Amino acid sequence: MTGVVAVDLGATKIHAAVVRDGAIVRRLRRATPADGGRAVLDAVAAAITELTGGAAVAGIGVACAGIVDARSGTVLRSGATIRDWAGAEVGATLAARFRCPVVVDNDCNAFAAGLLRDGPGRSSVVAVMAGTGIGAGLVLDGALYRGPRYGAGELAHLPWPGVDGARCGCGRPDHLEATASGSGIEQSYAAAAGTERVRLHAIVERRANGDPVAAAVVESGARALGTVLAGVAGTLDLDEVVLGGGVVAAVPGFADLAVQHFETEVAARGQRVAIGRATRGDDTVLTGIAALVTDRKDTHP
Ligand SMILES: [Zn+2]
Secondary structure, rough: OOEEEEEEEOOEEEEEEEEEOOOEEEEEEEEEEOHHHHHHHHHHHHHHHHOOOOOOOOOOOEEEEEEEEOOOOOEEEOOOOOOOOOEEEEEHHHHHHHHEEEEEEHHHHHHHHHHHHHOOOOOEEEEEEOOOOOOEEEEEEEEEOOOOOOOOOOOOHHEOOOOOOOOOOOOOOOOHHHHOHHHHHHHHHHHHHOOOOOOOHHHHHHHOOOHHHHHHHHHHHHHHHHHHHEEEEEEEOOOEEEEEEEHHOOOOOOHHHHHHHHHHHHHHHHOOOOOEEEOOOOHHHHHHHHHHHHHOOOOOO
């Protein structure tokens, strides 16, 4: 089979695709098993087999949450998005099973690699994914930058004063993720409204129906994200910030609000930095991890 298999492994879904010359030619989605660890790896393998009909594959790329050793394909650290995921030897397991090269990387890095493939002239970019958690892939001097311990781009823990009771995935309060992620918005809503925690889509619905608390927590999340990213843009002398992820996709106007706060901040210091949403959404993660399989030249060692 020509082309490579790309897998975007999330907390709730496994999105697998055959990517040929940068284009997705076939895809399928399956649920991520809640049991975590081994069951998730088995489900990824099953999705690949189903997608390819058992034909030999030229290469496999897996993008997932967590800090991933991109050389060995082992997950070093992981939040609560997938149970028992830290330590998962994703690369070695799939390479033994499918007998082909396997690349495993953080999903935000794959997102950044996809943007680089779409626009190779990009020099310094932060590719942000605001979903259940918050992370980013960094492109510096035209190449993906992972950091010496593969942890670069961990925006989640940048300080931001949150509401009482809302926690970052690391367990600490007053981190960006506790206000601007899907989990942070859900926790902030529960704390501010004095209710049980409800899912993000319910908060979106309540906001559309005029719930002022729902509107306020969405606004707070967007303000936190836009303001913190403006600081990052100054720190790294960025050309561009690209927004993606589940919150950006699911909450109408969230990206626009974040952009407004970002632009207010950078304009105040006379800086010009482009900011916008990823045009191809989640597909950028798939084409990005596929690009990392077929071409490792655009990565720092
Ligand atoms: Zn944190």
